[in-house]
Amino acid sequence: MSRRARLCACLAASVLPLAGCGGGGDAPPAPTSLGGTTGGGMPSSSTLSPAPRVFDARALEDGVRQVLTQSYGLADVGEVRCPSGQFVQAGISFDCEVVVGGVRKNVTLTVQGLDGTYQVSQPR
Structure with missing residues (x-):
């Protein structure tokens, strides 16, 4: 052979x-x-490039609740709702609905980096 x-x-x-x-x-x-x-x-x-990462909505909601209570000192934070399917991409912003003191409000999350860090605005 x-x-x-x-x-x-x-x-x-x-x-x-x-x-x-x-x-x-x-x-x-x-x-x-x-x-x-x-x-x-x-x-x-x-x-090929890796697929873009997407935030876990439930983890975002827990993180927003933590920021509102620990950083902003809000005691009566109820329901937090963040949209699903939000990409981990520096510079993008999106809103989450929160209930503070029985009143429905919004906070804006601004993604800081590809590591998933973000800033949370004060409720408005």
Whole structure:
């Protein structure tokens, strides 16, 4: 057997067992790539930018409540509602609804950095 034929036989033997792994039921096997591109010359998933991070709305609500009580000294903070799907992107702002002393108000969160830090405005 030539050197090239042995190399192809070894590659085929090492790739074929992977075809049945990682899936269950009717799911197709995950695509694999031996080079830096997938079919059609498109970059492989390892060369694409990571998906943007999104805040967890429940964690934001807990954080807003903590800022309002500890930093602003508000004692009667009730419900806090922040919108879901907000991206962790420096410079963006969005509002959360809060109930303070039984009155519905808004606070603005301004994202400071990609690490997820943000500032909370006073209720208005």
